Amino acid sequence: MDKEKLFAGIDIGGTNTALGLISSEGRVLQESSFSTQKYExxxxxLGRLIDEIEQLLALMPGEFALSGIGAAAPMANFFRGTIESPANLNWGEVAFVKIMQNHFKVKTVITNDGNAAALEEMVFGVAKGMKNFIVLTLGTGLGCGIILNGEIYYGTDGLAGELGHIIVEPGGRDCACGRAGCLETYVSATGICRSASMLMAQKQCASVLHAIPPAVLTAEKIARAADRGDALAGEVFAFTGAVLGPALANLAVIFNPEAIILFGGLAKAGDLLLKPTIDSFRQNSLNIYKREAQVLMADMQDGHSAIRGAAALVNR
Amino acid sequence: MDKEKLFAGIDIGGTNTALGLISSEGRVLQESSFSTQKYExxxxxLGRLIDEIEQLLALMPGEFALSGIGAAAPMANFFRGTIESPANLNWGEVAFVKIMQNHFKVKTVITNDGNAAALEEMVFGVAKGMKNFIVLTLGTGLGCGIILNGEIYYGTDGLAGELGHIIVEPGGRDCACGRAGCLETYVSATGICRSASMLMAQKQCASVLHAIPPAVLTAEKIARAADRGDALAGEVFAFTGAVLGPALANLAVIFNPEAIILFGGLAKAGDLLLKPTIDSFRQNSLNIYKREAQVLMADMQDGHSAIRGAAALVNR
Structure with a gap:
């Protein structure tokens, strides 16, 4: 009798690595996580990662067999199967696919987190049945996955979709890339904190945010304050949506997609971010389309989207 | 003996329609043109167009046989084979493909001029051998064709690549689409004339352009003045390049393409436009790519690019 297929999904973040064993239907059967940072x-x-996978496999009954490994990592090169000198990890180039395939003898694929998120949404999420859509991953920075004609679009060197670095405000905020006014300096967890500082400087109004040192301010704290009715915190999200909306309108004009999907930690802010974004998107949209591109939030509720997305690289 | 294949290429413009019979190798063997405008x-x-094709076919020796018809037109819908209420022609919806196929009994394809231009460049022009590139057609307006993985990217409703309508200057120049600050209000033949008026208002300097009524000013006249050393006319092209460069840098970040190609009437301005565009593109580029996307001019010298591009829709 054929064994039931099992896929490993790995989400390598700059801080933590999450992994899981996932069924063909996208159910997470085993999971674990550990600190990425502490490995210099x-x-x-990779030794620890292999151990973790082996331990999870040992927990599974005999009718399951590992059929593939999918991983998402910063600066992952899909074409070469490598992780290439990620900014937060002093690793140099890592031959990820080669090492994992040598050990586990199954197909292994690696790509960046935006592409894995986009696949997850197509196979299991709100983009089921769609052929052309864009996923923005809103975390510390802003990542992206582009699905065209039902496939990830990688571009010439595997570097397509660096949407965090489209310039939306010439001469705007300094960006880590060395330029200024990039989208992720406004629309990301760090961008939202910068917007809070900016609005505290501009506005004359009370806010709980005034009591928080900028060094420990987080997008979550701003979202919580906004939820409790703090007007300035609410304005931070309105401002963020007003920056994101025109950028999405330009993407709609370029790609004529079925949807643009917001994914990741910041997407948990829900309507706080989605409502002003959709308002601003509509105000700035070109009206020649019979069907307007939808702006949607990914459903991040079960917390497994990232590893399920990574596994989807080999589970399709 | 098999007959030699012959393709009809048709470029339906708002003013004139050009057509030709083209060999498999892209040689234009017969050509003709007539006024589009005068047909209400x-x-x-379509009757005139069919007559013109029949007349050209009658001029060809017997060893040739018509194998396909490709056409480019404003508001052409590739998926439906129709021309849909183009702005400058009061035609309503035209079942172009159905009518031509009924008459000539050969495969017929229609798309917009940007896509036809992109195909032409891939099959016969500067994009030979490329898989991912973008063509901007710079005429009265700004059109676009996007080639990804070696194929035209149409988007969900066939309306991808409306790059003339990405907003590059929020609150900028009024656009015919009802919004403001669209790329084509700056980068197009009409946009260049608007820039000349703007710079004449801003600058205190002599220029031959001051003697020309705005209603009869053209991009060609500005280019000729710049070629003769008129400083203000030169600044018009510098300004245009400075607007276009950052937009191309954003496209490079989105698509990670091999090249972005400038095509069409305005591309004939050559280095006047290309040099400031490349300077501004480089200043605004994200530096993570091993190979920078090239910014190239299409070779428009022989004047047949449009009809050869249309024929390339069926001749590949």
Whole structure:
């Protein structure tokens, strides 16, 4: 009798790595996580990762067999199967696919987190049945996955969709990329904190945010304050939506997509972010389309989207 | 003996229609043109077009046989094979493909001029051998064709690549689409004339352009003045390049393409436009790519690019 297929999904973040064993239907059967940061050498990190997968596999009954490994990582090169000198990890180039395939003898694929998120949404999420859509991953920075004609679009060197670095405000906020006014300096967890500082400087109004040192301010704290009715915190999200909306309108004009989907930590802010974004998107949209592109939030409720998305790279 | 294949290429413009018979190798063997404008009814226009093709076919020796018809037109819908209420022609919806196929009994394809231009560049022009690139057609307006993975990218409703309507200057120049600050209000033949008026208002300097009524000013006249050393006319092209460069840098970040190609009437301005565009593109580019996207001019010298591009829709 054929064994039931099992896929490993791995989400390598700059801080933590999450992994899981996932069924063909996208159910997470086993999961675990560990600190990425504490591994200064990629070899030690990969040793730990292999151990973790082996331990999860040992927990599964005999009718399951590992059929593939999918991973998402910053600066992952899909074409070469490598992780290439990610900014937050001093690893140099890591031959991820080669090492994992040598050990587990199954198909292994790696790509960036935006592409994995986009696949997840197509196979299991709000983009089921769609052929052309864009996912923005809103975390510390802003990542992206582009699905065209039902496939991830990688571009010439695997670097398509660096949407965090479209310039939306010439001469605007300094960006880590060395330029200014990039989308992620406004629309990301860090961008939202910068917007809070800006609005505190501009407005003359009371806010709980005035009591929080900028160094420990987070997008979550701003969202909580907004939920409790803090007007300035609410304005931070309105401002963020007003920056994001025109950028999405331009993407709609370029791609004529079925949807643009917001995914990731910041997407948990829900309507706080979605409502002003949709308002601003509509105000700035070109009206020649019979069907307007939808702006949607990914359903992040079960907390497994990232590893399920990584597994979807080999589970389709 | 098999007959040699012959393709009809048709470029339906708002003013004139050009057509030709083209060999498999892209040689234009017969050509003709007539006024589009004077046909108030699409049926009369199509009658004339069919007559013109028949006349060209009658000039060809017997070893050639018509194998396909490709056409480019404003508001052409590739998926439906129709021309849909183009702004400058009061035709309503025209079932172009159905009518031509009924008459000539060969495969017929229609798309917009940007897509036809992109195909032409891939099959016969500067994009030979490329898989991912973008063509901007710079005429009265700004059109676009996007080639991804070696194929035209149409989007969900066939309306992808309306790049003339990405907003590059929020609150900027009024656009015919009802919004403001669209790329084509700056980067197009009409946009260049608006820039000349703007710079004449801003600058205190002599220029031959001051002697020309705005109603009869053209991009060609500005280019000729710049070529003769008129400083203000030169600044018009510098300004245009400075607007276009950052937009191309954003496209490079989105698509990670091999090249972005400037095509069409305005592309004939050559280095006048290309040099400031490339300077501004480089200043605004994200530096993570091993190979920078090239910004190229299409070779428009032989004047047949449009009809050869249309024929390339069926000749590949």
């Amino acid at each position: 050498q990629s070899s030690a990190f | 009814q699409s049926s009369a226009f």
